[in-house]
Amino acid sequence: MREGGRYLAAILKDAEKFTKPGVTTQDIDNHVGRLCLKYKVKPAFRDYLDFPANICVSLNDEVVHGLPSDKRIIKEGDLVSLDFGALHKGFYTDAAITFGAGEIGPTQKKLIEVVRKSFFAGAKKIKAGAYLGDFSYEIQKYIENRGFSVIRCLAGHGIGKEIHEEPTIPNFGKKGTEPILKEGMVLAIEPMIAEKGFELEIAPDKWTYRSVDGGLTAHFEHTLVVTKKGYDILTSLK
Numbered sequence: 001m002r003e004g005g006r007y008l009a010a011i012l013k014d015a016e017k018f019t020k021p022g023v024t025t026q027d028i029d030n031h032v033g034r035l036c037l038k039y040k041v042k043p044a045f046r047d048y049l050d051f052p053a054n055i056c057v058s059l060n061d062e063v064v065h066g067l068p069s070d071k072r073i074i075k076e077g078d079l080v081s082l083d084f085g086a087l088h089k090g091f092y093t094d095a096a097i098t099f100g101a102g103e104i105g106p107t108q109k110k111l112i113e114v115v116r117k118s119f120f121a122g123a124k125k126i127k128a129g130a131y132l133g134d135f136s137y138e139i140q141k142y143i144e145n146r147g148f149s150v151i152r153c154l155a156g157h158g159i160g161k162e163i164h165e166e167p168t169i170p171n172f173g174k175k176g177t178e179p180i181l182k183e184g185m186v187l188a189i190e191p192m193i194a195e196k197g198f199e200l201e202i203a204p205d206k207w208t209y210r211s212v213d214g215g216l217t218a219h220f221e222h223t224l225v226v227t228k229k230g231y232d233i234l235t236s237l238k
Contacts, residue, residue, distance in 0.1 A: 001088075001091045001092075001093055001160075001186065001223070001225075001234050002234050003088060003089070004041060004086050004087070004088030004089065004091060004092075004093045004234075005086075005093040005095075005223055005233075005234035005235040005236070006235075006236075006237060007039040007040075007041050007086060007088060008041070008084060008085075008086040008093050008094075008095055008223075008235050009095065009235050009236050009237045010035075010039065010237060011032060011035045011036070011039060011041075011084060011086070012082060012084055012095055012097055012235075013237065014031075014035055015028060015031060015032050015035070015055065015082055015084070016082065016097060016099055018031050019074060019080055019082070019099075019101060020074065020101060020102070021074050021075055021076045021078075021101050021102050022073065022074065023073070023074050024068075024069065024070050024071070024072055024073050024074070025057040025059075025066065025068040025069055025072040025074070026068045026069055026070040026072075027070075028055065028057050028068060028082070029053045029054050029055055029057065029068035032054045032055045032084065033054045036054065036086070039086075040088075041086040041087060041088045042086070042087040042088075043055065043084070043085070043086065043087075044084075044085030044086055044087045044092050044094065044163050045083075045084070045085050045163075048163060051065075051067075051207065052067070053067060053068045054068075054084075055068070055082060055083065055084045056081075056082070056083040056084070056096075057072075057080065057081070057082060058080075058081040058083070058208065058209075058210075058217075058219070059072070059074075059078050059079065059080060059081075060078060060079050060216055060217075061210045061211045061214050061215060061216060061217060062081070062203070062208050062209065062210045062217065063081075063151055063154065063192050063194070063200060063209045063210060063211065063217045063219060064081070064083055064096075064154060064192065064208075064209050064219060065083075065207045065208050065209055066081070066207070066208045067205045067207040067208055069205075074101045075101065076101060076102040076103060077100070077101065077102060077103060077104050077105065077108075078100070078101040078102075078104075079098060079099075079100060079101075079104065079108045079111065079112075079216055079217075079218065080098065080099055080100070080101050081096060081097070081098040081217070081218065081219045082096060082097055082098075083095075083096035083219060083221065084096070085163055087163075090161060091160060091161060092159050092160065092161070092162065092163045093159065093188075093223040093234055093235050094159055094163065094188040094190075094221060094223050094235070095188075095221050095222055095223060095235040096190060096219045096220060096221035097219075097220065097221075098111070098112050098115060098218040098219050098220060099112060100112070107195060107216060108216060110146075111148065111193065111195060111216055111217070111218040112218055114142070114143060114146050114148055114193060114218070115143075115191050115192070115193050115218040115219065115220045116220045117142065118139050118142045118143045118171075118191045118193065118220075119139070119189060119190075119191050119220050119221075119222065121138050121139060121141075121142040122135045122136070122138045122139030122142070122171070122189070122191070123135070123189065123224070123231055124138065125137075125138050126181060126187075126189075126224070126226060126230065126231045127181065127226065127227065127228065127229055127230045127231065128181060128182055128183040128226055128227065128228050128229075129180060129181065129182075130180070130181050131175065131176050131177055131178060131179075131180055131181075132167060132169065132173075132177070132178065132179050132180070132181060133173045133174050133175055133176055133177030133178070134175050134176065135169070135189075136169070136170050136171060136172055136173030136174075136177075137172075137173050137174055137175045139171045139172075139191055140171060140172035140173065143171070143191065143193050148193045148194060148195060149193065149194040149195075149196065149197055149198040149215075150171050150172045150191070150192075150193060150194075150198060151171065151192035151193065151194060151198050151200065151217070152170070152171075152172060152198050153198075153200055154192055154200075154209065155168050155169050155170045155171065155190075156168075156169030156170075156171070156187060156188050156189045156190045156221070157169060157187070157188050158185065158186065158187055158188070159186055159187065159188045159223055160186050167179050167187075169187060169188075169189060169190075171190075171191045171192065181226045182226065183226055183227060183228055184225065184226065185225070185226040186223065186224070186225050186226075186234070187223070187224055187225075187226065188221060188222075188223050189221065189222060189223075189224060190219065190220065190221030191219070191220055191221075192217065192218070192219045193217065193218050193219075194211050194215050194216070194217045195211075195215035195216040195217065196211065196213045196214075196215030197211065197212065197213050197215065198211075199211070199212040199213070200212060221235075222234070222235045222236070223235045
């Protein structure tokens with residue numbers, strides 16, 4: 001999983017560099033497909049529940065599962081979220097990033113900063129013997145104290161031989177609630193936040209989740225392993 005995670009991180013970094021105003025979301029998907037061949041990994045989302053693409057590309061008010069299209073062109077100032085999973089030697093890893101295409105405004109910049117920092121604020125509570133609820137509480141507190149909403153109908157998850165495993169990992173909750181984390185557990189932690197309300201709807205493509213009120217959204221995710229004293233991120237280039 002460490003090896004697959006490094007490949008995933010390299011693919012996401014390359015895809016972010018490739019994404020710029022003027023390219024289509026289908027161009028991004030095609031580029032990721034070529035990168036999968038280069039790194040010899042299988043795109044985890046393709047054909048999962050019949051999803052027809054290599055990567056999820058979500059824009060602006062879209063939270064997750066954005067379906068690539070040759071009709072959707074990235075524009076200057078767009079907020080772009082890339083969510084990608086990789087299968088390598090029988091094990092899955094999963095990660096997501098949100099960034100701006102070209103110049104973006106202060107709200108977009110704040111969303112990107114808060115969603116990323118919320119991940120690490122919650123992750124401080126992750127270690128063997130800790131309550132998962134402590135993580136959920138801390139991440140919710142961080143996000144809401146900065147004026148944004150926590151997406152509640154979507155969550156992180158365990159990951160390993162399947163892309164989605166137990167436990168479900170909400171980004172809101174109460175301290176001291178189970179399950180209790182164990183050394184060696186591998187988790188896909190993914191805060192998802194909204195500029196305004198947290199209610200979502202599914203777009204006409206029947207895949208993309210977007211905010212009901214049109215507020216901007218952001219998503220950040222890493223796959224990590226629980227250790228005795230904390231955690232170790234698997235989906236980084238280190």
